[in-house]
Amino acid sequence: MTTMRKVAELAGVSIATVSAVVNNSAYVSDELRERVQSAISQLDYRPNALARSLKNRRTKLLGFMVRNITNPFYPEVVLGAEDAARAAGYNILVSTTADEEDRERACLESMLEHRVDGMLLGIVDEINNPTLIKLKEQKVPLVLVNRWPEGFEGNAVVADNIEGGLLATRHMIDQAYKKIAFIGAAQRFITSRHREEGYRRAMREASLAVPEDFIRYCDYSEEHAYTEYRKIIESGEIPQAVFAANDLMAFGVIRAFLDSGYRVPEDVAVVGCDDIEFSSKFLIPLTTVHLHKYEMGKLGAELLIRAINEPDIAEPKGEFIQIKPYLVIRKSCGAMKTETHGP
């Protein structure tokens, strides 16, 4: 492996000069610069990030912890973060915590050992999450992405889920549906809670009663939503429309209705939330709320990098960026307009 020392020898200069050329950080005459540069390419020299970081105390490494990379929501967020990171010369260490505390702790430890410059967290629902606490006490710059604990003070980039619930529900109300159901995830997920809140607000606005029997909670998954709706359908009465807290659940709801002989959207309308890539290709293209996943990752990484480079005095409260969603009207809700793009 070639080192600066060898480059310096070949070019007949000191290693300080090589360093200056590599980082073009100081005055170097054109002649020496050229000699160094040619030595570098002759030897195929590549600076050793370890040595550099050891001295520098910055690694140009960002950590990103997500619950489950297999959920189609996250790859797009990760992609956005990676793009922003790469543009600023950072790399991303991705970890999947699978919702297991041991694994979460192990991931965190190994990220800290690798001395990441900052962390992107897509896994925090509670203010006393151990990872969050540890990172704060270690003073590692961090940004929460997508999820955050109510009342959190610090950097975060999230979607305006209340607005999402409002948009989806108002759209259903506009189609003259009255008995509108909601199916969400466990209460600990702020995303689901807020979508429900948006739904309830829209119902109130329109002076419609919330049919509490049709408010259900289960996993953020297709299977569980399917099972839940098979139960509802078997019990005899069905709603006119359903707002599902994410697209996967919406798919499950639709499959349940279809399997029971109902038509979507003719017999019952369904609206999702997330706008994962597949939603437009579903056999009944899904009307849903677009959440700017890629942008969430991108802005998250950008904010993190800003936080890293900031003299940490300013902005102790952090920045809270909330991205407005927009509604994508497709087929599953019965309004046959073409797709809208906004905002």
Add this chain to the structure above:
Amino acid sequence: MTTMRKVAELAGVSIATVSAVVNNSAYVSDELRERVQSAISQLDYRPNALARSLKNRRTKLLGFMVRNITNPFYPEVVLGAEDAARAAGYNILVSTTADEEDRERACLESMLEHRVDGMLLGIVDEINNPTLIKLKEQKVPLVLVNRWPEGFEGNAVVADNIEGGLLATRHMIDQAYKKIAFIGAAQRFITSRHREEGYRRAMREASLAVPEDFIRYCDYSEEHAYTEYRKIIESGEIPQAVFAANDLMAFGVIRAFLDSGYRVPEDVAVVGCDDIEFSSKFLIPLTTVHLHKYEMGKLGAELLIRAINEPDIAEPKGEFIQIKPYLVIRKSCGAMKTETHGP
């Protein structure tokens, strides 16, 4: 930030002893060990991986380059790789190359600068791929995953795609379909070429003519397959069954037929390949070939770690692991049996 030095001071020992305790690498009396350990936890000491790696010349970092993390195929592979890596104390640096040469080179450079111990490559189709060449000349251990150039000699973990094509096509033939079409991706993808080869073999075995007009190629995407099949349908004649080289294409083909008023599988059967998670939840659950994506990532990382730790003399040709797929019979091909699991 606490260092070994501070731990050593607090415990009243030399830093060599602290190092010995941390790595439990040498004789340390129980008494000192305990004193050191308590100092470590008192100070919340965490070894600095940079310094360690600088000395050690191993970073416990693996690089993984994929074309596009947004394609539902890859997250599962990455997850498998991450699980195996974590089990061996490694971390993974993920890069998305988006099929752009500049980006691929930039990703490679930054991985090399970070001195990854080895590389997982999901992006190599040609023997003279620049990334592949560079890694070989730098003697970085590497494993190709999923894709590989014909005639490649080195480590690889891939699916047996010929077998996949055989399984899918034989199943269609078993359902008494005769006019069976194939839609694949660009010829440069070995995965698609081999699936086609399996298809052709199965047709020959059954003495069926390959309807060359119905052999089509387009992107590995839903949209392109949809467009291609809309054209076919408009031209008047349709096949009895279609084997699509991946699940996304299969979805596109199905959507094209449905949009044109045909029923699947009643009027035309469709079989995919990959078995991405969504295939079982598609409204017409997809009959497809299961490719063991998670295992590919897992075995890939395990093989890579073995290669890293091996005294590099042995096994110069590398190891070529080919995973046998199995068929998952769902609904889109008209055979209504329950799912089979194998092998």
Add this chain to the structure above:
DNA sequence: AACGATTAGCTAAACGTTTAGCTGGTTTGA
């Protein structure tokens, strides 16, 4: 009693960078 083996711990030299601080030389401006 003398010997090697074994155990326990320490010192100090790397690993490959960055960077503060130094030495001369060359411009500039008053």
Add this chain to the structure above:
DNA sequence: TCAAACCAGCTAAACGTTTAGCTAATCGTT
């Protein structure tokens, strides 16, 4: 004309580990 300012380059000390090599004590064996 001379000091200040600037420029170009070098030396050497970190950064936080690992580890070879040393000392010294203890323990069996002969």
